Amino acid sequence: MTASSPTEDPAFLADDDLPLRGIKVLELSHMIMGPAAGLVLADLGAEVVKVEPLDGDRTRRLKGSGIGYFPVFSRNKQSLAVDLKSAEGQALVRELARGCDMLVENFRDDSLVQYGLDYASLSAANPGLIYVSLKGFLSGPYKQRTALDEVVQMMGGMAFINGSTGAPQRVAPSVNDILGGTFGVVGALAALNDRQRTGRGRHVRAGLFENNLLLVAQFIAQHQLTGTPPVPMGDKRTPPWGVYDIFDTQDGRVFVAVVSDANWRTFCRDFLPPGWSDDQRLFSAIDREAARPWLVPAVADILKAWKTAELCAALEASGLSYGQIRQPHDLLDDPHLNAGGALIPTTMPDGRQVAAAALPIEFDGRKAGKRLDPQAIGAQTHDILRGLGLDETRIAQLVDQGVVAV
Known part of the structure; x- marks a missing residue:
């Protein structure tokens, strides 16, 4: 500390x-x-x-x-x-x-x-x-x-x-x-x-x-607008974006959020093999959300080869949202919190x-x-x-x- x-x-x-x-x-x-x-x-x-x-x-x-x-x-x-x-x-x-x-x-x-x-x-x-x-x-x-x-x-x-x-x-x-x-x-x-x-x-x-x-209140409004009760988070996570998940690395876990179309193009360029950005099944956020059953496992297979620190540094350089999975006491050594x-x-x-x-x-x-x-x-x-x-x-x-x- x-x-x-x-x-x-x-x-x-x-x-x-x-x-x-x-x-x-x-x-x-x-x-x-x-x-x-x-x-x-x-x-x-x-x-x-x-x-x-x-x-x-x-x-x-x-x-x-x-x-x-x-x-x-x-x-x-x-x-x-x-x-x-x-x-x-x-x-x-x-x-x-x-x-x-x-x-x-x-x-x-x-x-x-x-x-x-x-x-x-x-x-x-x-x-x-x-x-x-x-x-x-x-x-x-x-x-x-x-x-x-x-x-x-x-x-x-x-x-x-x-x-x-x-x-x-x-x-x-x-x-x-x-x-x-x-x-x-x-x-x-x-x-x-x-x-x-x-x-x-x-x-x-x-x-x-x-x-x-x-x-x-957001969950109440969701039910009113869709007629369907929200599913408890512990049952099945259903994020509204294609890549919005925790991924295993060689030595830890990292949450990665790829939300916008621009984010997706950047993610494809910096982290995925050639051709992913041209896949018509993944052109829009709606397309990527529908593709989650096969998209998330495929991305997970690629990211598991990274080490946590290297993946976080690469995501930072790309301007993408991410967060390493940590325990509360790990924040004692967080450089941002200490510097600020x-x-x-x-x-x-x-x-x-x-x-x-x-x-x-x-x-x-x-x-x-x-x-x-x-x-x-x-x-x-x-x-x-x-x-x-x-x-x-x-x-x-x-x-x-x-x-x-x-």
Whole structure:
């Protein structure tokens, strides 16, 4: 891994050039959807305070496939550890919200009412507050249900189309959590722009189920237009192009995409024996799609003689689309990602290090980098309370009473 430090790399925006600098955000969230939204806002320059229980967000303690959640979604955030079940803790967070531009939460509907941290209560004291609620479902009969990414993948058709008949399979990444959280940010930024005109905030809601709907909408439209349900990807892959497949090489596998007629002529010229470009059975994209039963095996027989690196280099030189089949951790050594600053060195509170992904956005050729590593539980509690006007004696009392942790 050769990822470079954002603080030293000109590929990253300077702190005073970040687009959301000066925006204050309070994050009351858990697991992935809320932290994902908070990450986007924090990376873009907002001052994000993550409110955690006294023993910390539970993602800090996850193992196995969940061990990566905390280091990936927690950078650039301050940590305030507070007991929200105590009246004093609730009052502190309400006071903090009075001075914020946005609040992000992904708790069950109405669960924050008991703490006076719901939209109605907070907007009464801070009319300009943009309150972002990240939920399982938007308005409708399911609104009060709880949901997880995997739940909506199952009920929303994504697991069906991704698996095989009789064996639905979830998409491995938390696509609905991450994209759903991102849509929450889209709504928040739209509301922030509108606030310049009206002076008032808004209650923005984003839903996992509706996000899933957007992701499978193309398959719904396909069924409506053809009358035939789409076949699960695990049953039979039916791409709309003649060569759009994974091919074995001498030492690996490469996905090759030959889409347009111009692509086909180039592919014939650089990779296939003489005469292929003149075959009338392959003149158009429609012809090549119809010829897939014999075309794909024939191309596979030719490409298997190549070594992976040499084939990729030749495809690159020809300007054709391709991708070597890799595992996620192989990306740590990807020259493009390393050169472009897409991998951000991240140190966890216990000293362990990972390379986390930068936001896939550039502003004038520069990415948003890291200002703060994932913090220890309550690392900024003391400074935040001082910012609210509490003196050292009062802070010590709150610590002794178990209201906050520093």
